[in-house]
Amino acid sequence: MSSTPAEGKKRSRFLARWRRRAIAFLGGSLVAFFVGEVAVRLFTDQETSRFEYHREFGWRYRPHVRFPYVTAHSRATVESNADGFRDADFAPARQAGVARVLFLGDSFTEGRQVEIEETFPRAVERILAEKGVRAETMNYGLSGYGTAQEYEVLKAFGPRYRPDAVVLGFLHHNDIRNNSEILEPEKVRPFYRLSEGGGIEPVYPELPEPSLFVRAARHSKLLYFLRDRLEAANARFGGGNLVDNLMGRTPEELVAEGEIPPQYLAQPPADFQEAEEITRRLLVRVAEECTNQGSVPVVVLLAETLDLDVARHPEKARLEGIDFERPYRLFAEHCRANGIPCLDLRRLLLECGRDPLELYVPEEGHFSAAGHEAAARAIADFLLSMPRALRSER
Numbered sequence: 365m366s367s368t369p370a371e372g373k374k375r376s377r378f379l380a381r382w383r384r385r386a387i388a389f390l391g392g393s394l395v396a397f398f399v400g401e402v403a404v405r406l407f408t409d410q411e412t413s414r415f416e417y418h419r420e421f422g423w424r425y426r427p428h429v430r431f432p433y434v435t436a437h438s439r440a441t442v443e444s445n446a447d448g449f450r451d452a453d454f455a456p457a458r459q460a461g462v463a464r465v466l467f468l469g470d471s472f473t474e475g476r477q478v479e480i481e482e483t484f485p486r487a488v489e490r491i492l493a494e495k496g497v498r499a500e501t502m503n504y505g506l507s508g509y510g511t512a513q514e515y516e517v518l519k520a521f522g523p524r525y526r527p528d529a530v531v532l533g534f535l536h537h538n539d540i541r542n543n544s545e546i547l548e549p550e551k552v553r554p555f556y557r558l559s560e561g562g563g564i565e566p567v568y569p570e571l572p573e574p575s576l577f578v579r580a581a582r583h584s585k586l587l588y589f590l591r592d593r594l595e596a597a598n599a600r601f602g603g604g605n606l607v608d609n610l611m612g613r614t615p616e617e618l619v620a621e622g623e624i625p626p627q628y629l630a631q632p633p634a635d636f637q638e639a640e641e642i643t644r645r646l647l648v649r650v651a652e653e654c655t656n657q658g659s660v661p662v663v664v665l666l667a668e669t670l671d672l673d674v675a676r677h678p679e680k681a682r683l684e685g686i687d688f689e690r691p692y693r694l695f696a697e698h699c700r701a702n703g704i705p706c707l708d709l710r711r712l713l714l715e716c717g718r719d720p721l722e723l724y725v726p727e728e729g730h731f732s733a734a735g736h737e738a739a740a741r742a743i744a745d746f747l748l749s750m751p752r753a754l755r756s757e758r
Contacts, residue, residue, distance in 0.1 A: 416448070417571050420516040422553030424448030424506060437726045438477040447521065450474050451485075451503040456524050463499040463754040464525060465489075465747070466659070468514040469533030470542075472666050473505025475736060477725045482733045485531075487740030488747070495744070497754055505533060510542025511646040512554050512566075518650060522657045529660040529753035531743060532650055536691040537625050537668055543646060544639035556642055564645045606673045607680045615685035624670070627691040644698045651704045660753040663699050664743060665692055667710045668729055672720040675710045705750060712742040 425444035475483035545555035654661035699706035723735030
């Protein structure tokens with residue numbers, strides 16, 4: 365049924381009105397975006413993209429980028445070196461009589477929540493000096509890294525800087541997942557697969573060419589300003605759990621709801637057991653690479669708040685189907701069987717004389733300055749117990 369001329373005019377006026385509104389909305393949005401972009405550039409020190417993609421590492425900081433890290437409970441300045449990590453620039457040449465220790469790890473090692481001088485790699489250097497040992501520590505940990513990425517960093521920078529010891533911070537809560545191309549949702553990182561004969565083989569990411577829109581967006585300081593504020597707001601949801609929060613639910617429900625990782629299950633799923641096997645083989649690869657480079661490998665088993673709460677209240681941690689000791693037992697025994705020096709931080713953090721909750725940033729689940737200090741003292745003592753780790757003769 366055809367419309368009348370009057371109805372046609374009415375529809376045309378309606379469409380014209382909405383076109384004007386859409387144009388006004390888009391124009392106003394562009395003006396607001398432009399004003400916001402100018403304001404951010406004039407009144408803040410906001411950086412644009414802090415990271416750059418890397419085929420072997422997945423990502424790293426752009427060289428010499430500097431930015432504030434601010435959340436509800438943290439405030440620190442992050443500055444990268446020429447290699448793209450949060451530390452000073454280092455010369456390949458060694459100082460005579462000074463040991464060199466390379467630290468690898470993820471966000472716990474990088475320590476964005478505190479100033480660089482308060483991170484445990486830098487605190488180890490200070491503590492060793494107090495004990496009469498001259499040492500230079502290098503913090504090459506980066507947020508989000510897994511063991512595969514740390515292994516790639518070791519292969520790239522170990523021969524250049526020739527450290528006496530390499531300390532790898534291992535956090536089972538996410539490192540196992542990070543190493544599995546099946547379990548890890550963020551695919552822009554290297555993975556390793558199991559291969560025949562008990563080996564592993566690398567799988568490097570194919571980085572897609574970014575679209576014109578993405579390339580343009582990378583130059584907007586306003587977009588990065590908004591992203592940083594969202595990250596700061598979401599940081600409060602990154603804290604660890606306590607045992608009391610786990611009561612009344614089955615192990616399967618706790619895993620499905622993200623309250624605990626699968627490695628706490630007495631019998632994890634098959635794909636997770638495969639990820640654990642990949643991780644075990646990666647740790648052996650790291651140790652072998654250190655030996656080939658003339659360095660002493662050290663694996664430090666890091667701990668989150670739940671781990672300390674379980675160690676402090678073992679009577680509350682007897683939940684059917686859950687074995688809180690399993691990941692620590694699994695990797696400590698693996699290191700021992702392969703002759704890899706291994707330090708379990710849980711008990712040492714509990715014995716440091718501080719309330720365990722003071723060792724972590726509230727609601728964020730990472731070490732506070734007190735936590736970094738306690739970890740540094742335990743690591744420094746462990747290094748001192750191995751004379752070869754600090755021989756400073758290379």
